[in-house]
Structures are given as structure tokens and as C-alpha cells.
Amino acid sequence: MAITYEWRGDVDNAALNELHAQGFGHPVERTDWRARLQQHSLGWVCAREGDRLVGFVNVAWDGGVHAFVLDTVVAQHRRSNGVGAALVEAAADGSRAAGCEWLHVDFEERLRSFYFDACGFRESVAGLIAL
Numbered sequence: 001m002a003i004t005y006e007w008r009g010d011v012d013n014a015a016l017n018e019l020h021a022q023g024f025g026h027p028v029e030r031t032d033w034r035a036r037l038q039q040h041s042l043g044w045v046c047a048r049e050g051d052r053l054v055g056f057v058n059v060a061w062d063g064g065v066h067a068f069v070l071d072t073v074v075a076q077h078r079r080s081n082g083v084g085a086a087l088v089e090a091a092a093d094g095s096r097a098a099g100c101e102w103l104h105v106d107f108e109e110r111l112r113s114f115y116f117d118a119c120g121f122r123e124s125v126a127g128l129i130a131l
Contacts (some may be wrong), residue, residue, distance in 0.1 A: 001049050003078070005086055007094040010044035011037060011120040015053040023073030042067050042098055045090040047074070047083055054078045057087040059095055067095040073090075085118040 011033050021028040037044050040060055047055030054075040061067045064075050069091060074083045106126065107115050115121045 003047050003049050003054060003086070005055075005090045006046050006048070006131045007090055008043045009048075011044070011046065016056060019053055019056060019073055019075060020071065022076060030095075042100070043091070043094045044077060045094065046070065047078075047087055047089050049078070055083045055087050057091050061095070061098075061100065065099065065101040067091075067098075067100040067103050069103060085116060088115075088119040 011058045013031065013033050016033045017028050017031055019097050020026075020031075037058065042059045042061035044056065046053060055073065055078065057072045058070040060070055069088060072084055072087060074087070093101050103121075104126075105115055105119075105121055106128065116123065
């Protein structure tokens with residue numbers, strides 16, 4: 001079955017909580033993703049196989065020209081098939097259409113190849129404070 005990608009697609013909280021828990025290795029939470037996304041995000045991309053959520057990426061922003069990729073996650077059975085890269089590409093397209101000029105991402109070292117090779121990000125100098 002073909003996978004479809006939708007910028008600012010309808011979010012089912014239960015399905016996204018399940019996918020997020022699977023992807024990030026934590027118990028299923030009860031996050032109100034709809035409210036969070038509406039309040040804090042420029043947009044997001046949902047990947048669906050039929051009506052099943054198989055991927056997601058959130059795009060936060062500064063209200064200007066900078067957007068930030070967060071929470072990129074793909075269902076286990078769809079990993080390593082280009083779904084993650086397609087999610088990020090759709091996030092870049094949506095951010096560009098919204099007038100953003102820069103798309104930022106930070107990630108764990110094990111994801112370096114994904115973001116640099118598969119998604120086309122370039123290395124830059126950045127800083128981080130753990131809070």
C-alpha cells in the first residue's frame with residue numbers, strides 16, 4: 001500500500017502517542033498532541049499507510065524565518081524505506097512555503113547519516129544547554 005504524506009494533517013492523539021512511544025522507547029503517554037501542535041508548531045507532517053499513522057515529524061519555529069525539526073519518528077515496520085527522509089522533505093517544503101529560510105535539526109550521533117546523507121542537512125556549529 002502506498003504511503004501518503006500530509007502537511008498539517010489531522011492528528012489522532014492515541015495513534016501519535018503510540019507511535020512516539022515505539023519510536024523513542026518510552027511508555028505510551030497521554031499527550032494532547034493536537035493542542036500542542038496548534039499552539040507551538042509551524043506545521044507537522046503525518047505519513048499514513050491507508051489510515052494507519054506510520055510516520056510523523058513536528059516543525060516548531062521562531063515566528064520568523066527559522067524552523068526546527070522535532071520528533072521525527074517512523075513505525076518500526078517502515079524504517080529504512082525512505083519514509084523518514086520523505087517526512088523531512090515534506091517538512092522542508094511546508095516550512096519553505098510558510099516563508100522560512102532555514103530548517104534546523106539536532107540529533108543523536110547515530111542519526112548523523114540519516115540527517116546529512118538522506119535528508120541533505122549540512123553540518124553547522126551550534127550550542128546546547130541541558131536543562
